[in-house]
Amino acid sequence: MIHVASLLHDDVLDDADTRRGIGSLNFMMGNKLAVLAGDFLLSRACVALASLKNTEVVSLLATVVEHLVTGETMQMTTTSEQRCSMEYYMQKTYYKTASLISNSCKAIALLAGQTAEVSMMAFEYGKNLGLAYQLIDDVLDFTGTSTSLGKGSLSDIRHGIITAPILYALEEFPELRVVVDQGFDNPANVNRALEYLRKSHGIQRTRDLARKHANLASVAIDSLPQNDEEDVQRSRRALAELTQRVITRTK
Numbered sequence: 001m002i003h004v005a006s007l008l009h010d011d012v013l014d015d016a017d018t019r020r021g022i023g024s025l026n027f028m029m030g031n032k033l034a035v036l037a038g039d040f041l042l043s044r045a046c047v048a049l050a051s052l053k054n055t056e057v058v059s060l061l062a063t064v065v066e067h068l069v070t071g072e073t074m075q076m077t078t079t080s081e082q083r084c085s086m087e088y089y090m091q092k093t094y095y096k097t098a099s100l101i102s103n104s105c106k107a108i109a110l111l112a113g114q115t116a117e118v119s120m121m122a123f124e125y126g127k128n129l130g131l132a133y134q135l136i137d138d139v140l141d142f143t144g145t146s147t148s149l150g151k152g153s154l155s156d157i158r159h160g161i162i163t164a165p166i167l168y169a170l171e172e173f174p175e176l177r178v179v180v181d182q183g184f185d186n187p188a189n190v191n192r193a194l195e196y197l198r199k200s201h202g203i204q205r206t207r208d209l210a211r212k213h214a215n216l217a218s219v220a221i222d223s224l225p226q227n228d229e230e231d232v233q234r235s236r237r238a239l240a241e242l243t244q245r246v247i248t249r250t251k
Contacts, residue, residue: 002041002100005037005038005042007019008025008034008035009038011026011034012031012034012038013076016155054110054111057107057110057111060106067094067100068095068100071097080181084170089164094130094131097134098127098129099127100130102124102130103123105125124220125220125221126217128214128243129217129242129246131213132210132213132247133246135209136246136249138164139164139210141153141156141157142157143203144251157193157194158184163206164205164206166180168200168201169199172200172202176193179196214244214247222240
């Protein structure tokens with residue numbers, strides 16, 4: 001519910017017309033109703049969390065909501081230096097995407113009565129899975145089509161959002177910084193940035209970074225205490241397979 005609420009709010013902030021190939025709620029029903037729907041889902045999630053009667057888990061998921069807002073604020077209020085910083089980008093990515101997954105994984109471990117050490121392994125799995133997922137998402141924004149993505153391609157750069165592929169291209173071609181600083185309201189600047197990206201290794205380096213985080217997520221699963229139960233082994237295989245699916249997906 002928290003995830004869906006964040007998507008509803010994101011679509012309003014991004015003026016998105018579609019979500020997964022169909023009309024977004026804000027497009028169909030207007031921004032006010034979309035925001036209220038997101039707020040309603042958040043409130044229902046809070047009620048469900050409270051019913052668990054586990055203060056640590058409630059605190060974790062409350063932190064997630066804080067991180068979602070912080071990440072969106074970071075994206076909307078960047079300085080010129082921050083927009084071109086890989087460290088800033090990765091921190092924002094953690095807040096906007098990976099925090100929900102990592103803290104949810106940790107919450108599950110806590111609710112299952114696992115140790116603090118196991119709970120942190122679950123956290124590391126979720127964090128690295130989330131980072132890998134978002135890095136591939138940023139690649140697909142450049143390489144995918146509107147049909148496969150269910151949303152308009154190049155949507156990030158057209159909204160002035162600088163992601164990992166462009167940041168890596170900047171490292172190879174510092175002159176791209178002039179284009180980034182000018183902004184992307186002018187379609188000509190979008191085309192110039194894409195030309196630099198095509199000449200660079202930005203896409204491949206972003207895929208490599210995603211693969212690194214996917215491997216770290218897999219290591220976290222392998223580090224969990226041994227258990228020979230068939231259900232446990234099946235679940236572990238599924239979690240390990242998921243680390244590969246996030247980096248090979250096409251939409």
